[in-house]
Amino acid sequence: MENLKISRLQVQNFRNLYPQMVEFGPGINCIVGKNGNGKTNLLEAIYFLSTKRSFRKKTGFPQLLSIDGEKPEIIISSIFKDSENNSISLSAKLENKGSSWFLAGKLIKRKPPIKVVFINPFDSYNFHQSGSSRRYFFDTHIGQLDDVYRSLMARYNNLLKQRNTLLSKKPGMYREQIEAIDVNMARYNFEITQKRLEFIKNLGPHLGAIFKELFSLDHSLEITLTNKFIGLNQDQIYQLMRENMAEDERLGHSKIGIHRDDYIIFFDGINSLDYCSLGQQKITYLSLLFAYIDLFRYKFNTYPIVLIDDVSGELDEMRWKRLVSYLKRGNFQVLITTANENFKQELEKIEDSTEITVQGGLMINQNLRSNV
Numbered sequence: 001m002e003n004l005k006i007s008r009l010q011v012q013n014f015r016n017l018y019p020q021m022v023e024f025g026p027g028i029n030c031i032v033g034k035n036g037n038g039k040t041n042l043l044e045a046i047y048f049l050s051t052k053r054s055f056r057k058k059t060g061f062p063q064l065l066s067i068d069g070e071k072p073e074i075i076i077s078s079i080f081k082d083s084e085n086n087s088i089s090l091s092a093k094l095e096n097k098g099s100s101w102f103l104a105g106k107l108i109k110r111k112p113p114i115k116v117v118f119i120n121p122f123d124s125y126n127f128h129q130s131g132s133s134r135r136y137f138f139d140t141h142i143g144q145l146d147d148v149y150r151s152l153m154a155r156y157n158n159l160l161k162q163r164n165t166l167l168s169k170k171p172g173m174y175r176e177q178i179e180a181i182d183v184n185m186a187r188y189n190f191e192i193t194q195k196r197l198e199f200i201k202n203l204g205p206h207l208g209a210i211f212k213e214l215f216s217l218d219h220s221l222e223i224t225l226t227n228k229f230i231g232l233n234q235d236q237i238y239q240l241m242r243e244n245m246a247e248d249e250r251l252g253h254s255k256i257g258i259h260r261d262d263y264i265i266f267f268d269g270i271n272s273l274d275y276c277s278l279g280q281q282k283i284t285y286l287s288l289l290f291a292y293i294d295l296f297r298y299k300f301n302t303y304p305i306v307l308i309d310d311v312s313g314e315l316d317e318m319r320w321k322r323l324v325s326y327l328k329r330g331n332f333q334v335l336i337t338t339a340n341e342n343f344k345q346e347l348e349k350i351e352d353s354t355e356i357t358v359q360g361g362l363m364i365n366q367n368l369r370s371n372v
């Protein structure tokens with residue numbers, strides 16, 4: 001089954017949402033309502049169901065469980081449809097002791113086969129503020145395109161943990177064990193670097209095009225990776241790690257490696273971190289995400305479901321009109337929330353859009369619109 005889009009959703013005991021059925025259209029779904037009514041909670045339920053985690057930090061069952069819940073159990077049930085209109089059910093049951101996912105009624109251990117991308121304004125701020133947020137952004141997105149990357153990262157992080165534990169002990173005591181770890185780490189450093197470089201190389205043309213189309217014709221946007229191993233082969237990386245060993249022992253942790261990489265976004269040739277206004281940072285961030293979505297489609301010949309949580313703040317009228325017309329042209333399912341009346345009116349003009357009003361956790365499907 002390909003190109004899965006969410007068609008129906010029903011939750012029980014999930015935050016403030018009522019246990020009623022919500023229906024989604026295959027194109028643009030506009031989720032409207034005033035602040036604090038449950039719009040983001042609705043996106044969170046879909047994200048959690050699809051990825052087994054929340055987009056909010058440090059959020060699990062205790063935070064998701066409704067404070068008014070009758071029993072300590074959350075159920076999220078849904079129907080997805082593919083491009084031939086075949087239905088498949090996906091549901092999750094969350095309890096204190098653990099969670100289970102069911103696809104077409106069968107228990108599944110792996111992640112559900114649903115790809116979603118979540119976009120929100122706070123992430124744009126974090127992305128520009130911290131290197132670890134940038135790494136997280138790229139790791140998540142490269143990992144969604146490439147299973148091998150995910151497994152390389154898991155193995156690398158595992159070895160890094162072991163290596164740092166040994167380094168934190170008496171200097172020199174575990175040198176042999178560390179040398180053995182480094183043989184494998186050098187390999188992962190090499191392979192992960194290649195994959196990161198490949199990703200930004202592939203993203204580049206999409207990014208340039210989207211940035212121009214979405215926001216402006218007058219600026220350029222480019223990404224570079226800062227990494228000590230670019231241009232080195234596996235042996236040379238191993239050598240460099242050995243040369244740094246004394247310093248690592250002194251510090252008690254691993255100073256070089258892909259865990260210290262960073263990405264620099266150049267806006268008109270200048271580091272966007274030092275140069276961009278908040279609005280420009282948000283535009284840069286959105287362009288990156290839409291470029292990723294484009295790359296995703298190019299690779300899998302299908303789009304992820306795009307969840308957009310109120311991005312209208314800080315974008316001027318011209319920019320969000322462009323965003324709306326871009327969404328209109330795209331052939332993907334979008335769930336976009338807003339508390340902004342003007343943005344809502346702009347979204348309502350889109351043909352065949354679906355409107356869901358959220359009020360005190362109650363989700364009301366407005367008429368399915370066509371040719372408004």
Ligand SMILES: Nc1ncnc2c1ncn2[C@@H]1O[C@H](COP(=O)(O)OP(=O)(O)OP(=O)(O)O)[C@@H](O)[C@H]1O
Pocket residue numbers: 014015016033034035036037038039040041042062063064065066067068338339358
């Ligand atoms: N575990 C929970 N149980 C019950 N209600 C909860 C729980 N967690 C959060 N809420 C409620 O959910 C509401 C927030 O919902 P949400 O973040 O979805 O609002 P929103 O519609 O996105 O608002 P905004 O426009 O401000 O972003 C708050 O009123 C909060 O009290």
Ligand SMILES: [Mg+2]
Pocket residue numbers: 039040041309310
């Ligand atoms: Mg919200």
